[in-house]
Structure formats: C-alpha cells, structure tokens
Amino acid sequence: MTLKPDILIIGAGAVGAALAHVLTAAGRSCVLADRQRPGRESSWAAAGVLFPAHGHAEPSFRSLLRRGYDLHQEWAPRLLEETGIDIGLRRSGVLSVWFDGDDHPRQEAWETVEASPFEDAVELDARQVLEREPSLSPDVAGGFHCPEACQIHNPSYVEALVTSAARRGATVLVDAPLTEVRRAGDRLVEAQVGTHRVSPGQLVLAAGAWSGQLGRLFARPIDVEPMRGQVALTETFPPLLRHIVVAGEAYLVPRPNGRTIVGSTVERVGFDKSNTFEGISFLLREAQRLVPELATRPLLRTWSGLRPGSSDHLPTMDRLPGWENVVISTGHFRSGVILSTISALLVEALLDGREPELDLSPYRYRVAES
C-alpha cells in the first residue's frame, strides 16, 4: 500500500519531530520517517542548552535564536499537558567565565555572551562569580552572567514531540531509511522509506548530518557534513553547580538529577562516533580546571554525536532547487535543539507558500565553496 500524506518528513531528530508537531497541530497529514528509532542521533547526544555554543553574532541569527528560545517557553508546558512528558525546561542561567592565564580571557567570554540572544548579561568580578558558584576554581578571574539561559532534557523533548505528533495522527515509521526517490518532471512523486512507498504532497529532508549524503538521491549537493561532539557525564550528587558554566571550548551543564554533562569537542572526522583519549581527556582536564572537586567524582559514561555542520555554520531552510515539492531543513550545527522550534514554524510557512515570520534569506539553499 502506498502512503499518501500531505508531508513526508525524513529524519525524526529535533528538527523533523518539531516540524511534525507543528504540522499535525495545523491539521496536516504527516509521515515522519527515520532510519532507526526517533531522536537517537545528535538530538539525543546534545547537552540541551538553550544558549548558543558558537559565535554568530549577526542580528538576524540572534533573532532566530531568540524566537527559538521563546517558543521553547511556550512549548514545554504545552507538551507536558498534551503528552505527560516533562522536557525538563529549567532556567539555570549561564556563567561565561575566564581565567587570567588564558590568551584572550575576557574577550572570549564576552563573545560567547554577545552571540547569545540575551540582552541582560551582567559582568561579575571573581568574588561575585565565586559567591554564585563556590565550587568553581579560585583561579577564576571573572565572568558574565546570563540569567535567562535555560536547559531542557533533549531526549525527552524529542520523545514528547513525536508522541504529540503521533497522537494527532502522524504516522511514525521506524527503521525506515529513505533510499530512493522517483520524479515526474520537477515533482517528486514517490519515495521509498524502508519497506514503505510514500507519495507525499511535499517532502522535507531533515536528516541532520546525513542530509549531505541524501543529497545524492536528489542529484543536488547539500552543504552538510558531520561534526563530532564528544561528551562526558559525571556523578555530582550533592550538586556542585547551579548554573551552566562555559569557559572557552568547554562547558558544564548541571542536570537536576545531580549529574553534570561535560561538553564538548568539535571535530571533523566523518561519520565516526567514537570517543577518543584525546577528546575525553581534553574535556576532563577543562572540567577539573573549572571545578577542581570534579577530580574525585565518578565518571559515569561518555558518548558522542554528529552535528549537522555547514561551511558557514548556518542552517538551510529552503526549497531544493529543481524539485518543486522538496524542502530542506538542516545544518543547524551547534544550535539545533534551540532552533528546532522556530525552524518548524518557518518551514511550515515555506510548505504553505506563506511569508515566513522571519527573513529566510540567510538560510537559502547554497553550495559549499570549494
């Protein structure tokens, strides 16, 4: 039997699942297909921080982040009501700190904050930082405090999105990789996903780091490649930190269950999800530099995820050239959890042929410069 939904979404990470959530709320019929179980890739591996981890201080990108962040505040209680799943939204705040010995200490910490969508950062001296976080190293020289920054439990977030979409009638296909597409003129007429044939009105490619590979099926380059991020998880009960703490490339995210996430590397190593001695020792070293007491706490586990990276680190939300009814939503790199909410609304507008609420021109289809 051929499935004939309005929209076929390829990839059930945060980006695809958020889109299914939005489209089904608007009464559209959806098939959400993943080559494995939903939400097992980058959206699972992420730290769940609603604060950008990389510097793109352009006003348009900050507006995108801000809207993504604001929507999370609306969605979290609604998802709880609809599905009974608590996605763990908590306003932990971020402390972006520096040490005197660093190369560009204060400037780097400021750039982290400047790239965030929050206007209310305040600068603290070392004493004020340590008053807020007594477990931090006494060598900390200062910091910026962003009280608005939040965290969510990202695996629960994707689970809630998929659950809500399924309850509103979405068909969720598991172990269903997209392997083939057929076209008639400029239109996609049929897609093979696992054992299923699907003839959608429109198809959205939201396959994260794998979107670049899938571009081959459409004979179009898609500027996305995997960027590995390694993570360590430590037992920190009783809690050592209240805030999310950022310093240079490393950050600590205290979870409500007393554990602390230590993130994260950014590595261009292809589709390799290993943890390496170099990656994990870097994280543990940075974590101990921030909170010396971590040295005695149990290391629980390590993992890694593949972020969908593009050459300019910006996402793409656009129609795929040469395909009238194919849209791509991918390349969210280090901010796909925050941006999944607003991306869903923007892509919904694209699918409907409506004017999106934010300017999509920075996120148009583009080809990587060689």
Ligand SMILES: Cc1cc2nc3c(=O)[nH]c(=O)nc-3n(C[C@H](O)[C@H](O)[C@H](O)COP(=O)(O)OP(=O)(O)OC[C@H]3O[C@@H](n4cnc5c(N)ncnc54)[C@H](O)[C@@H]3O)c2cc1C
């Ligand atoms: C260590 C780490 C920390 C991070 N921390 C944060 C953070 O704190 N905040 C933040 O906002 N972002 C963070 N990110 C980035 C964020 O995780 C990503 O930007 C986001 O998860 C991308 O979502 P996605 O749905 O595009 O991709 P994914 O979650 O990777 O989902 C893509 C899906 O497509 C499926 N798929 C692939 N090929 C096919 C196929 N052929 N057919 C069908 N399905 C297919 C995959 O199985 C997968 O489920 C972090 C990432 C990492 C790795």
